[in-house]
Amino acid sequence: MAEGHQKSSMSYKDVNEDIYGIITRSGIGYYIICGLFGAGAAVLFILPWAYQIYVGQGVSGLNVPVFWGIYLVNFVFWVGVAHAGTLISAMLFITQTPWRRAISRGAETMTFFALMLVTLFIFIHMGRPWNFYWTFPYPTQRQLWTNFISPLTFDVFAIGTYTTSSIVFLYFGLVPDLAALSHTASGWRKKLYEFLSFGWRGTDAQWYTQNKACMFFSAFIMPLVVSVHSVVSWDFALSLVPGYSKTVFAPYFVTGALLSGFAGVLLMLSIMREAYPVMKKYVTDYHYDRIGLFVLVLSLMWSYLTLMEVVTGLYANTSQEIEHLKFKLATPPYMQLFILMIFCNTVLPLVYIVRKVRGSVFGRFVVPVLVLVGMWLERYLIIPNSLSRKFLPWMWQDYAPTWVEISISLGTLMMFISMFMMFVKVFPIIALFEVKEDIGVPMKNRKHH
Amino acid sequence: MSIFSKVKDRLEDLRRPGYFKKYDHKFTMVIDLDRCNGCGACVSACYAENNLPVVGKEECGKSRALNWIRIERYVEGEYPDVKVKFIPVMCQHCSKAPCETACPVYATYHNQDGLNVQVYNRCVGTFTCATYCPYDARRFNWFTYKREKPLDQQYNPDVTVREMGIMEKGTFCIQRIRAAKDRAKDEKRALKDGDVTPACAQACPTGAMVFGDLNDPESRVSKLAKSPRRFRLLEELNTDPSVIYLKRVMKDGRGTSEE
Amino acid sequence: MKRRDFLKYIGIGGAGTGLGYLFGKVTQSPGNKLIPYLIPPEDIIPGVGAYYATFCTECSAGCGILVKVMDGRARKIEGNPRHPVNKGKLCMRGQAGVQGLYNPDRIKAPMKRSGERGTGQFVEISWDDAVSTLAKNLTELNKKPEQLYLLTSDMRRRGHQHTVASSFMSGFGSPNIIRHDLLGPGNLEFANHASMGLSAIPHYDIENTRYLLSFGADFSSAWLSPVSYGHAYGQMRQGGNGRGKLVQVEPRMSLTGANADEWVAARPGTEGVLSLSIAYAIIEKGLSRAGDAGSWRSALGAYRPSEAAKTVDVSEERIYSLAKEFAQARPSLAISGGNLEGYENGPSCHMAVSVLNHVAGNIGIKGGVIPSPEALASAPHPMTGPKNSLSRFAADAEAGRIKTLIVSGSNPVFTAPKAAKVEDALAKIPFIASFSSYIDETTAYADIILPPHHPLEDWGDEFSEPGAGFAPATVMQPVVSPLYDTKGLGDIFIMVGKAVGGKTAARMPSAEFKDYLRGSWKEMYAKNRAMAAGAPTFDEFWIRTLSEGGWWGAESVKPRCAAVSVHAVKEHLSKSVAAEFEGDEKAYPFYLMLYPQAAMRDGSGALSPWLQEMPDPMTSVVWGSWVEINGKTAASLGISEGDVVSIESPFGKITAQAYLAxxxxxxxxAVPIGQGHRQYGRYAKDRGANPIEILPFKENPKTGQIAVNSTRVKVTKIGNGRLVKQEGAARELGRDIVKTMTPAEFERIKG
Structure with missing residues (x-):
């Protein structure tokens, strides 16, 4: 744990100031970039979506056998990205892994915004999104109820639970930090922090409660790491569609989700460190080392499960499965996409075997970007692709996304970035109290700054 | 009855799709593929009866034609020994329908007549039913489809004109079933064989399509359903469809008999 | 509140209420009363359909239909279950009849030309104007009445509408009735008359036959009476008395070929040769049932299977096995149509098939060729006189012998080859009047349009081909009130005739067409004693006829006998019965086969969006044209599916997308007929290619039939494209989707 304790020379005041600096000290460039992403989101996402709602789902590239296109791909992809936050905050919290402390807040924030996009994509892919609330079991005079055997109803509950608990968990962690920062801050931020910290004074009783609550929620959302993406995978696995109907889907999706989640966290940290050199004090090579190992292990697991998925299809040896595999593995352009996916998710992460690479620029930027691309492709090769080759060859039809779908996908990505950037300007992206724990001196008698 | 067995029964009920343990009717269509000559009269009749929109060339090119019934054609062999087989495919009204488990809002369910029905008003358009359907029988309203005036004067007032954003599929002409049931009720009698004929079966020149109630042992479909030529489409998927096909007799036929 | 304020508010409120009321009155849309009838007509109950019987005019089969009318609008066309032709069934074309009625491009009122001829620009005028303009023009011709020509369809209509048109022409003094119909079975009629002495198409008893040998007759989609034969086909297969076998001979697998147990891909144009060599083989093997088999053997000496095999590209063994099966299966039946109708020597080809039927003893037996019974006494005759040809029409126009032309029910600009120069002929005619419901290519040349009612709004009658035990007389009656300012077709002739005056007016019925029709039926009723059965008075009979859709003459009609003699057909079979094709084999390596689809037929279906979107049964292509090419051929030419190819004959060139059949x-x-319209409404216009354009103009001088399968073409790829079709993949890939069984097993399970 040598690297983990490199911050021990710092005082609490340094920590407070460093992090408040991240919040307040930015050039105009930062705001311009954030604004550009926001404007991009408005133009590329809001306007095409409005167009789609007004004109109809027909503006997408969906067709009769392929009813699920890249909206669903994005939905699954963002659920995956959301996963690292849960794993880092919950699992690593319970196992008391020390290096999670500096990165947990960032990961949780990613989870939060990724889940926002997940919810959005559910609405975007619907034919009549204005009736979205019908999917909730609310009491009505007409005694309409939801269908509890539908995997989509599972989804509503899984995602609903996940979003709620993620928000609560994120907020619980924020409370002591906001109280600490309210002393340093001024202006509207001070008022906001004071309001949101609910009069946190850092008494033993409060710390005790906070710790217990975090522990409880960690335990509570830990099963969600496995369950949410399993439920998402059941959307597909519970059908009869060749290419969907596989029992391997739940672990396969969960592993893939964690892989993309960790790649996402890695990329986010690298970018933040470039934007705020002060973060290099907190997020060190040691973190890259650990996360890199995670990515490596998950990539190996994912590769195994991908192999198993193909082999399961081959083993079934029905015309349906064989044709589906032929289409996915041997038909251009999907063949090329499959090769690219294998390169991104299996071959490339192998470079993390070398310790030096984990901390290199290549390891910090190029690999996670490509892993994310590979994971997106994995979902693409499963979701629309399987539907192109269903049971009756007469109805076989290919799918290609239209500009509306691509624009909405890019726009939502921009929205994610701009919202994340705004979040950084309001809330501490590194958990103050956890980093202070890292420094390690209990400070019962001193007022902390 | 103990509480335990009550709970157990209830859970078992939940595992069974549909509300009804026994249907009032089990409407079934028998299609004799040896009679069917693939002429397409049924397709046209369905357009006329069910207010199906015409989507145009561009949309047809994207495979978005809104045909509730289609005639699939499968070719075997190469020139000059070409064999062609036709099969009309519509919603199979599966008794264990994958689409019914899929819908989160119960927009599709099994009714007491053994029909798989679609509640247009309830549909939110998640596409799940269509994705789960192994027969690709479901069609979606990608846009608001309008007929150019005065073609709209032909709209059948007995059938809803569907809104943008909802799923639809073949209904076995449920409006005709309703009308026939009402008529039977007015005349204080039970529904009898031949009271209901869907538009496709009515038009079919070769008489390949026969419609009726499988619960009635005397009905034509009950008798035809006992034919050794009987098979159902993709029966291995265990969807228990209500459309029964009779095998085509052809020179190089497979000759695998079920019975 | 003060009293004054109170009054003030009351005042404002009152004024507001008044304004609101007025506003509501002004903005109220006129259509928001649900039922606009104070006392509704007795047959209109909102929400309850009334069924009216009439007949289908989409093709010449004459199926009886019931039109479901709700709230005064035609909602759906269904087959009339009592009608003997279609027995309650209906094809896709018939279903789409309502789209002709409610077509947005129907002509709404009389019109006169406002732009150049052929551009289709017209302005509306009143009926008085239209009729007087035409009448004035006709009175100017009074000195030379033969300068009036009537261009009409050869659809075998024998109704009183045509009687009125005929008497209009004869009253005026012009014998010049040009009948033109691309798909009419003129060759078959001629061949049957010449070989068997039958004046009408006989009844081909497909229902009861055990072995059907079809030479190109695509009875499942467009041959003669598809619904009637479709029903018969179903009965033949699974009607209960043994499963009949179907063998189809044709170079391009049609829908019927696809249903056949055996498909014999004979060389195009040699089907007649094959038929005669089968006949020869039957005699040779001593299987003939004809009494005069010996004389046939010598007459058919040139068609020994050993020699014919090479010509027809069917092996000798196969010819013998077909002959054996055909002769031994009882009853068997050979029919001919489709390609054969389109060869330049079509009549000879048909006769060759008649000879085969004769040799196998299939004429006049159940399950064979049953000669039609006598038509009804006093039924109107089909338009008589020599079959005036389109070539004579073109020549007359060229020579300036046509001063006025009335077009009714024909569209030769679309359905005749470019080489026929119909457009040039039309340009030479000073005055053209068209009685058409749509601006089609020929109507676009008209100076004046007098739009008739749609058949669903009109009166008329039809005397379809008699079948086994029936000779139907079907009535057409209005099922909806006219949508637009149009007149009944019969009434238009009557109006114009009366306006012309003189002898023409004298020949016209004095009353409206409706009353004339009733009067004619009264005459028929008086002459046909069978009609009186069950209906002691004519009024009763008429009401019953209108409610049932017609009268079928059951029991009263008896089939006749017929036979083919060597003497009768010798002349026609003396030349080779193999058809000739234009174009050098080297330069133009492919035979071009044109065929009609059930939906489009001769192109008249193209105006219906339903029919445009109806996938073609054999290719599933929608909304356009295509060319069917054998996969291997296409590969050798570097053509893949959807590629745009040019099809060039010595007479012209079209482009279409390739379908690898x-x-x-x-x-x-093979290219389907029906698309490539330059006019004919928004759904048909500028869509696909019209392959008729590139045909040579070969008109059979005896039958007036234009040869549509008469040229060779060359095919070159000119671009890439994607064909719009519904088929994703047409192979089962071992999934055993459509399960089948062998005939042997079928026999086993049956017994």
């Missing part, structure tokens, strides 16, 4: 000879390509 499994069932077509490698030396043949």
């Amino acid at each position: 499994p069932g077509i000879r490698p030396d043949t390509i």
Whole structure:
């Protein structure tokens, strides 16, 4: 744990100031970039979506056998990205892994915004999104109820639970930090922090409660790491569609989700460190080392499960499965996409075997970007692709996304970035109290700054 | 009855799709593929009866034609020994329908007549039913489809004109079933064989399509359903469809008999 | 509140209420009363359909239909279950009849030309104007009445509408009635008359036959009476008395070929040769049932299977086995149509098939060719006189012998080859009047349009081909009130005739067409004693006829006998019965086969969006044209599916997209007829290619039939494209989706 304790020379005041600096000290460039992403989101996402709602789902590239296109791909992809936050905050919290402390807040924030996009994509892919609330079991005079055997109803509950608990968990962690920062801050931020910290004074009783609550929620959302993406995978696995109907889907999706989640966290940290050199004090090579190992292990697991998925299809040896595999593995352009996916998710992460690479620029930027691309492709090769080759060859039809779908996908990505950037300007992206724990001196008698 | 067995029964009920343990009717269509000559009269009749929109060339090119019934054609062999087989495919009204488990809002369910029905008003358009359907029988309203005036004067007032954003599929002409049931009720009698004929079966020149109630042992479909030529489409998927096909007799036929 | 304020508010409120009321009155849309009838007509109950019987005019089969009318609008066309032709069934074309009625491009009122001829620009005028303009023009011709020509369809209508048109022409003094119909079975009629002495198409008893040998007759989609034969086909297969076998001979697998147990891809044009060599083989093997088999053997000496095999590209063994099966299966039946109708020597080809039927003893037996019974006494005759040809029409126009032309029910600009120069002929005619419901290519040349009612709004009658035990007389009656300012077709002739005056007016019925029709039926009723059965008075009979859709003459009609004699057909079979094709084999390597689809037929279906979107049964292509090419041929030419190819004959060139068909000879390509309209409404216009354009103009001098399968073409790829079709993949890939069983097993399970 040598690297983990490199911050021990710092005082609490340094920590407070460093992090408040991240919040307040930015050039105009930062705001311009954030604004550009926001404007991009408005133009590329809001306007095409409005167009789609007004004109109809027909503006997408969906067709009769392929009813699920890249909206669903994005939905699954963002659920995956959301996963690292849960794993880092919950699992690593319970196992008391020390290096999670500096990165947990960032990961949780990613989870939060990724889940926002997940919810959005559910609405975007619907034919009549204005009736979205019908999917909730609310009491009505007409005694309409939801269908509890539908995997989509599972989804509503899984995602609903996940979003709620993620928000609560994120907020619980924020409370002591906001109280600490309210002393340093001024202006509207001070008022906001004071309001949101609910009069946190850092008494033993409060710390005790906070710790217990975090522990409880960690335990509570830990099963969600496995369950949410399993439920998402059941959307597909519970059908009869060749290419969907596989029992391997739940672990396969969960592993893939964690892989993309960790790649996402890695990329986010690298970018933040470039934007705020002060973060290099907190997020060190040691973190890259650990996360890199995670990515490596998950990539190996994912590769195994991908192999198993193909082999399961081959083993079934029905015309349906064989044709589906032929289409996915041997038909251009999907063949090329499959090769690219294998390169991104299996071959490339192998470079993390070398310790030096984990901390290199290549390891910090190029690999996670490509892993994310590979994971997106994995979902693409499963979701629309399987539907192109269903049971009756007469109805076989290919799918290609239209500009509306691509624009909405890019726009939502921009929205994610701009919202994340705004979040950084309001809330501490590194958990103050956890980093202070890292420094390690209990400070019962001193007022902390 | 103990509480335990009550709970157990209830859970078992939940595992069974549909509300009804026994249907009032089990409407079934028998299609004799040896009679069917693939002429397409049924397709046209369905357009006329069910207010199906015409989507145009561009949309047809994207495979978005809104045909509730289609005639699939499968070719075997190469020139000059070409064999062609036709099969009309519509919603199979599966008794264990994958689409019914899929819908989160119960927009599709099994009714007491053994029909798989679609509640247009309830549909939110998640596409799940269509994705789960192994027969690709479901069609979606990608846009608001309008007929150019005065073609709209032909709209059948007995059938809803569907809104943008909802799923639809073949209904076995449920409006005709309703009308026939009402008529039977007015005349204080039970529904009898031949009271209901869907538009496709009515038009079919070769008489390949026969419609009726499988619960009635005397009905034509009950008798035809006992034919050794009987098979159902993709029966291995265990969807228990209500459309029964009779095998085509052809020179190089497979000759695998079920019975 | 003060009293004054109170009054003030009351005042404002009152004024507001008044304004609101007025506003509501002004903005109220006129259509928001649900039922606009204070006392509704007795047959209109909102929400309850009334069914009216009439007949289908989409093709010449004459199926009886019931039109479901709700709230005064035609909602759906269904088959009339009592009608003997279609027995309650109906094809896709018939279903789409309502789209002709409610077509947005129907002509709404009389019109006169406002732009150049052929551009289709017209302005509306009143009926008085229209009729007086035409009448004035006709009175100017009074000195030379033969300068009036009537161009009409050869659809075998024998109704009183045509009687009125005929008497209009004869009253005026012009014998010049040009009948033109691309798909009419003129060759078959001629051949049957010449070989068997039958004046009408006989009844082909497909229902009861055990072995059907079809030479190109695509009875499942467009041959003669598809619904009637479709029903018969179903009965033949699974009607209960043994499963009949179907063998189809044709170079391009049609829908019927696809249903056949055996498909014989004979060389195009040699089907007649094959038929005669089968006949020869039957005699040779001593299987003939004809009494005069010996004389046939010598007459058919040139068609020994050993020699014919090479010509027809069917092996000798296969010819013998077909002959054996055909002769031994009882009853068996050979029919001919489709391609054969389109060869330049079509009559000879048909006769060759008649000879085969004769040799196998199939004429006049159940399950064979049953000669039609006598038509009804006093039924109107079909338009008589020599079959005036389109070539004579073109020549007359060229020579300036046509001063006025009335077009009714024909569209030769679309359905005749470019080489026929119909457009040039029309340009030479000073005055053209068209009685058409749509601006089609020929109507676009008209100076004046007098739009008739749609058949669903009109009166008329039809005397379809008699079948086994029936000779139907079907009535057409209005099922909806006219949508637009149009007149009944019969009434238009009557109006114009009366306006012309003189002898023409004298020949016209004095009353409206409706009353004339009733009067004619009264005459028929008086002459046909069978009609009186069950209806002691004519009024009763008429009401019953209108409610049932017609009268079928059951029991009263008896089939006649017929036979083919060597003497009768010798002349026609003396030349080779193999058809000739234009174009050098080297330069133009492919036979061009044109065929009609059930939906479009001769192109008249193209105006219906339903029919445009109806996938073609054999290719599933929608909204356009295509060319069917054998997969291997296409590969050798570097053509893949959807590619745009040019099809060039010595007479012209069209482009279409390629469809790689499994069932077509490698030396043949096939293009459907019906698309490529330059006019004819928004759904038809500028869509696909019209292959008729590139045909040679070969008109059979005896039958007036234009040869549509008469040229060779060359095919070159000119671009890439994607064909709009519904088929994703047409192979089962071992999934055993459509399960089948062998005939042997079928026999086993049956017994």
